[in-house]
Structures are given as C-alpha cells and as structure tokens.
Amino acid sequence: MVQSIFWYLKEFLRGPWIHAFLFAKTAPLVTPSYFREYPSLTEKECTHCFTCRMICPAPGAIEVLQEGGTWHPVIHRGHCLRCGLCVEACPEGVLASGRILQWQEEDRTSFAATFHIQVDHATCMRCGNCCVSCPVNKEQDPQMASGGHSANNEVIMKISSGRHTVIHEERCVGCRTCEGACPNSAIRVARVVEGLQGVAEG
Amino acid sequence: MSLLQDAKNWVRSRSIHVAYVDVGSCNGCDIEILACLAPRYDIEQYGIYVHNNPREADILLVVGAMTPPWVERLPALWAKIPAPKAAIAIGNCPVSGCVYNRRETYILGPVAKYIPIAAEVPGCPPRPTEILSAVLAVAPTVFRDYEVNRS
Incomplete structure (x- = not known):
C-alpha cells in the first residue's frame, strides 16, 4: 500500500502531467471544408x-x-x-x-417545380404592385408602370378591367417577389416541388 | 490604481458569466449552446460559466424569435443584469425571425428593438464554435477598462 502511494506521487508530480492538468485546452477547432x-x-x-x-x-x-x-x-x-x-x-x-x-x-438529383398563383379577391385592392414587381412581367413588358396595366397579353398577370387577372401562370418561376410587394398579403404563390433522382436534368 | 485596474481587467476578461434566455425558439439553438457546454467544445476552459440567474450574469444570450409574452419581460430581465453587461443574439431568430417571420405568426422581432444587442451570431442554428468565438470576441470590448470608460 505504501508502495502504491509512492507510485501515485511519482506519477502525478511529473511536470508534463501537472502542466496538462492545469492548462489543458481543446485544440483550435477548424470548420471542415x-x-x-x-x-x-x-x-x-x-x-x-x-x-x-x-x-x-x-x-x-x-x-x-x-x-x-x-x-x-x-x-x-x-x-x-x-x-x-x-x-x-x-x-x-x-x-x-x-x-x-x-x-x-x-x-444526379434535380428539382421539378410547378406553381399556382392564388389571389384573394376580397383583400386584393388592384394596386398592381405584384404585376409591376414581377421580374418575368418586367421582361415581357418593360413598359408596365404603377397600376399594373398592360396592353401586352404575354405577361403572367395584370390588372385588367379593374380586376387582377392571371394570364400565363405557366411562366411563373416561383420567386415570390409579388408576395413581398403585396400590401395586403392577398397574393400567394403555391409551389409544388418534386425532388428527382437519376433523371436527366431539364 | 492602474495595477488594480489591470487586475480587474484581467479577471473580467477571464471570468465571464453567461445567462441565456429563450424568447421563443425551436430549441435548435439551445441544443447548440448545450453542445458548447459539453466536452467537445467545453466553454468552461475559456472561463465562461453558464448561469440561469441574470443577477449573476455578465452576458445574456438571447435565443429565439421574439414572441409577445417576452416584450415586457425581456427588458425587465435585461435590467436585472448588473453592469458591465452585453447581450448576444444567437441564431437567425433574434435577428430576423428566420422561418417564423411569416404572415399569420406572432413574431415581434428583432430583439434589438427591445434590448441593446452587442453581437449577432447568424445561423440556423449557429455552430458551437461560432457561438464561442462571439462570446470571446465581445467579452474584451465590453469588460476591458469598464471603470475608465464610465468615468
């Protein structure tokens, strides 16, 4: 027993052990790539x-x-x-x-998505902000100004005869810019996204 | 006097007491803070101790998106912390409301509207290393020369 006490003293009085005991720190953690x-x-x-x-x-x-x-x-x-x-x-x-x-x-994973534009006509106040902010509309009809009126029928949506009209829903890219531009939260873009695997993209 | 000041600064920068408050989180960030306590990241080796008593704390970690019940309570809790003090927003939620900041939700963020936030750690959730480095980065700037800066 006396022998083991000496053994412990000898073991724990080593300089490296005391140093490690007092100053132990985790090695600097690097975020892996x-x-x-x-x-x-x-x-x-x-x-x-x-x-x-x-x-x-x-x-x-x-x-x-x-x-x-x-x-x-x-x-x-x-x-x-x-x-x-x-x-x-x-x-x-x-x-x-x-x-x-x-x-x-x-x-070989990819996504396939379809979109559906829902407008609540009870809260929509026909300001046309959604139509003006839409980046696809902007490419189809760069002339579209506040009010969302357009003579062009190639746009996704426009205000025609005092009503929000969705013309080309299939052109929607689902970016939801219109949702952010709507002051009444009347417009909503429903996205149906499908994850595909092993299918060629496109 | 300056020797005493030096000693105070040295002690303050090496002994940081942290309280954390959950103002409406999903527990993702809480788990990452918990991971900081565990041996892998081990914040105690840096002299950071976690309390849940704001009167003992130096740094308040705010976790979660601001929910209505906390609007009155968070400033009250902040007032209980003795100066010098700092608040750190952990995760996206105190900054922006993250995925909860949508229509038909009761998010009254950002937390910086209610209490002064010294640092924001973005992420959903942030990694323990990021939380750790934010606490360590804020501590010296807030606590060093506290008396000198106050007078």
Whole structure:
C-alpha cells in the first residue's frame, strides 16, 4: 500500500502531467471544408432564372440582384439557414457550399417545380404592385408602370378591367417577389416541388 | 490604481458569466449552446460559466424569435443584469425571425428593438464554435477598462 502511494506521487508530480492538468485546452477547432457554409459564388454566370429564390425556405434570405450589368445571387446572413437548397436547385451551378455540388453530380438529383398563383379577391385592392414587381412581367413588358396595366397579353398577370387577372401562370418561376410587394398579403404563390433522382436534368 | 485596474481587467476578461434566455425558439439553438457546454467544445476552459440567474450574469444570450409574452419581460430581465453587461443574439431568430417571420405568426422581432444587442451570431442554428468565438470576441470590448470608460 505504501508502495502504491509512492507510485501515485511519482506519477502525478511529473511536470508534463501537472502542466496538462492545469492548462489543458481543446485544440483550435477548424470548420471542415465539407460543412455546408453560406453559399459562395462560383465563376459560372447567373442567368437570373430565380430558381434559388423559388426553393429558398427562409423569408428574405436570398436575392438576385443586377450589379454592373451582371446578375448574381446575394445571400443575407441572419436570414439564411445554410440548408443548401439554392445550391442544389441552381441549374447553372452559380452557388457552391460544402460538398453539395459533388453529391448532386454523383446522385444526379434535380428539382421539378410547378406553381399556382392564388389571389384573394376580397383583400386584393388592384394596386398592381405584384404585376409591376414581377421580374418575368418586367421582361415581357418593360413598359408596365404603377397600376399594373398592360396592353401586352404575354405577361403572367395584370390588372385588367379593374380586376387582377392571371394570364400565363405557366411562366411563373416561383420567386415570390409579388408576395413581398403585396400590401395586403392577398397574393400567394403555391409551389409544388418534386425532388428527382437519376433523371436527366431539364 | 492602474495595477488594480489591470487586475480587474484581467479577471473580467477571464471570468465571464453567461445567462441565456429563450424568447421563443425551436430549441435548435439551445441544443447548440448545450453542445458548447459539453466536452467537445467545453466553454468552461475559456472561463465562461453558464448561469440561469441574470443577477449573476455578465452576458445574456438571447435565443429565439421574439414572441409577445417576452416584450415586457425581456427588458425587465435585461435590467436585472448588473453592469458591465452585453447581450448576444444567437441564431437567425433574434435577428430576423428566420422561418417564423411569416404572415399569420406572432413574431415581434428583432430583439434589438427591445434590448441593446452587442453581437449577432447568424445561423440556423449557429455552430458551437461560432457561438464561442462571439462570446470571446465581445467579452474584451465590453469588460476591458469598464471603470475608465464610465468615468
């Protein structure tokens, strides 16, 4: 027994042991590269198809902005969940985060989506903000000004004869810009998104 | 006097007491704060101790999207913390309301409307390393030379 006391004293009075006991710290933790970080831009060109905005589950997390003639998505921290859906959904591979693009290539996954525009005519006040803010409308009819009136029948929706009219629902890209522009929350874009695997994209 | 001040600064920067308050979170961020306590991240090795008593705390971690019952209680709780003090918003919810900030929800965010927020840690949830580095980054700026800056 006396022997074991000496053994313990000898064992615990070693300099390295005392130093480790008093100053032990976890080694600096580095975030591995395969963690899903906030999506970063790759060199690929953004075609402003708004698929990233369509798939994003967090309100106000992603915007597609035009700056100096080129379009690019902008991620807002404090809103972004780092779910990586925008990275996976982007048909051009503009965004990158962790190993999502690599997995997507291996598993050949893609999304197929359809949209349905619902307008509550009881709360809609025909201001036309949705029609003016719609980026697809903007391409079809750049002349569309406040009020949402248009002579063009190629637009997704317009205010015609004092009523919100949806003309080409199939052109909707699901970006939900109109939802944000509506002062009465009268418009809603229902998205039906299907995850596909092993199907050629397109 | 300056020696005493130095000693105070040294102690303050190495002994940070943290209280956390959940103003309506989904518990995702709570779990990440819990992970900070566990041996893998181990915040106690940096001198950070977790209390649930605001009167003992230096730093308040605010977790979750601001819900109506907390509108009166959070400033009251903030008033109980003795100065010097700082509040850190953990996660997206105190910043923006995150996925709960939609129509037909009762989110009265951001938390910065009710109490002064010294730092925001975005993420849904933020990683324990991010929470840890935010607490460690805020602590020196808030607590160093507290008496000198006050006078």
